Amino acid sequence: MSVQLPMGISERLTRHRLARCSATLRELRDELRISQEQCEVVSDDAADAELRAIVSETPAAQAEHREQQGHFLALARHIDHLQARIDDLEREQDELLDRLGRQNS
Numbered sequence: 001m002s003v004q005l006p007m008g009i010s011e012r013l014t015r016h017r018l019a020r021c022s023a024t025l026r027e028l029r030d031e032l033r034i035s036q037e038q039c040e041v042v043s044d045d046a047a048d049a050e051l052r053a054i055v056s057e058t059p060a061a062q063a064e065h066r067e068q069q070g071h072f073l074a075l076a077r078h079i080d081h082l083q084a085r086i087d088d089l090e091r092e093q094d095e096l097l098d099r100l101g102r103q104n105s
Contacts, residue, residue: 018096
């Protein structure tokens, strides 16, 4: 069931949602950029730990490699989550812009 709002209120609500969506997108894009930079560093650390584990063949080095690899995988999942959220918000933003265009026609 859809409620029919007066035109001015409906347009204001759409503009408010659009502004909130845009602000959230900016924040998520910043967080994604930072996370990607961190991921590069963590990836390098994991690769170094893997090399040390291969060369030294000690349980401590292998444990360090597993820990570093775990950090890398967790950060990669976080990046995937951020990208999916950004994609969802971009679709929502497109829908809101379409709705706003129809309201102004």
